[in-house]
Amino acid sequence: MSSKIILGENQYGKAEVRVVKITRDTNRHEIEDLNVTSQLRGDFSAAHLEGDNAHVVATDTQKNTIYAFARDGIGSPEAFLLRLGEHFTSSFDWVSGGRWEAESYAWNRIQAHGSEHDHSFVRNGQEVRTAVLVRDGATSHLISGLKDLTVLKSTESGFVGYPRDRYTTLPETTDRILATDVSARWRFKTGTDFSTLDFNKSYEDVKGLLLEGFTEKYSHALQQTLFDMGTKVLEAHSEIDEIKFSMPNKHHFLVDLSPFGLDNPNEVFFAADRPYGLIEATVQRDDATAAPAAWSGIAGFC
Numbered sequence: 314m315s316s317k318i319i320l321g322e323n324q325y326g327k328a329e330v331r332v333v334k335i336t337r338d339t340n341r342h343e344i345e346d347l348n349v350t351s352q353l354r355g356d357f358s359a360a361h362l363e364g365d366n367a368h369v370v371a372t373d374t375q376k377n378t379i380y381a382f383a384r385d386g387i388g389s390p391e392a393f394l395l396r397l398g399e400h401f402t403s404s405f406d407w408v409s410g411g412r413w414e415a416e417s418y419a420w421n422r423i424q425a426h427g428s429e430h431d432h433s434f435v436r437n438g439q440e441v442r443t444a445v446l447v448r449d450g451a452t453s454h455l456i457s458g459l460k461d462l463t464v465l466k467s468t469e470s471g472f473v474g475y476p477r478d479r480y481t482t483l484p485e486t487t488d489r490i491l492a493t494d495v496s497a498r499w500r501f502k503t504g505t506d507f508s509t510l511d512f513n514k515s516y517e518d519v520k521g522l523l524l525e526g527f528t529e530k531y532s533h534a535l536q537q538t539l540f541d542m543g544t545k546v547l548e549a550h551s552e553i554d555e556i557k558f559s560m561p562n563k564h565h566f567l568v569d570l571s572p573f574g575l576d577n578p579n580e581v582f583f584a585a586d587r588p589y590g591l592i593e594a595t596v597q598r599d600d601a602t603a604a605p606a607a608w609s610g611i612a613g614f615c
């Protein structure tokens with residue numbers, strides 16, 4: 314007996330809509346720079362099975378909606394995604410949910426002649442801010458985050474006490490460089506009234522806590538430092554239920570300068586780009602309700 318072929322899970326939309334919004338009510342302009350992806354979920358079986366597009370809100374329309382909504386201001390990536398999600402699910406009966414994602418790029422004002430310029434900006438070379446909204450009917454999962462936040466501490470890190478077998482060559486050290494590119498995503502408690510949250514303030518606060526957590530204590534391993542970073546965020550933010558990390562251990566190897574008759578008291582390093590350790594973990598509240606639907610589609614975290 315042959316099995317029946319049916320349509321499984323599906324979503325569709327416009328990916329990576331690059332939108333730059335300049336607010337120019339005064340001579341002092343503001344810039345918001347986003348890369349937005351919109352994907353709708355719902356009853357799209359006729360399109361897949363019969364070629365009937367009556368339910369297919371065109372990806373071109375989704376793109377246009379993003380630009381049109383930006384005309385009213387973006388505010389924060391999270392608030393912008395929440396607006397999009399509400400719009401598409403309330404405007405089309407058969408759109409029961411979707412997934413909206415954004416990256417946000419920060420710009421600083423150019424310092425010119427001792428003051429910050431009104432309308433000239435330089436891209437902030439630090440981290441990229443991220444946001445994901447997954448909506449299913451009335452349930453919304455919201456995840457904020459960042460990636461490529463490169464940090465390094467030049468001491469107060471070591472790695473000892475690990476098992477040694479016939480393949481172990483790594484020398485123990487109590488003083489090494491610890492460096493990583495922090496990728497972190499934190500999920501707001503499902504059911505939170507998102508309209509009460511100041512996402513920009515909360516983002517800056519979480520980023521500050523992550524940086525403090527990275528540096529505050531002596532690191533016995535990147536794993537321990539990761540947990541410290543997550544703990545600080547969850548202790549300070551009751552509205553966040555879990556935070557996931559993916560962090561490369563960017564090894565810095567001491568260069569042997571003895572062939573040149575020189576010592577090397579932890580001063581000259583070879584910064585290897587690969588291979589790298591890859592440390593991933595979730596730090597969560599023990600009473601948090603798991604939300605696998607929120608995380609599906611986010612690559613690179615465990």
Ligand SMILES: O=c1[nH]c(=O)c2[nH]c(=O)[nH]c2[nH]1
Pocket residue numbers: 472483533534535536562590
């Ligand atoms: O912080 C570290 N964690 C590890 O798991 C590990 N493994 C390794 O070789 N060096 C390190 N450093």
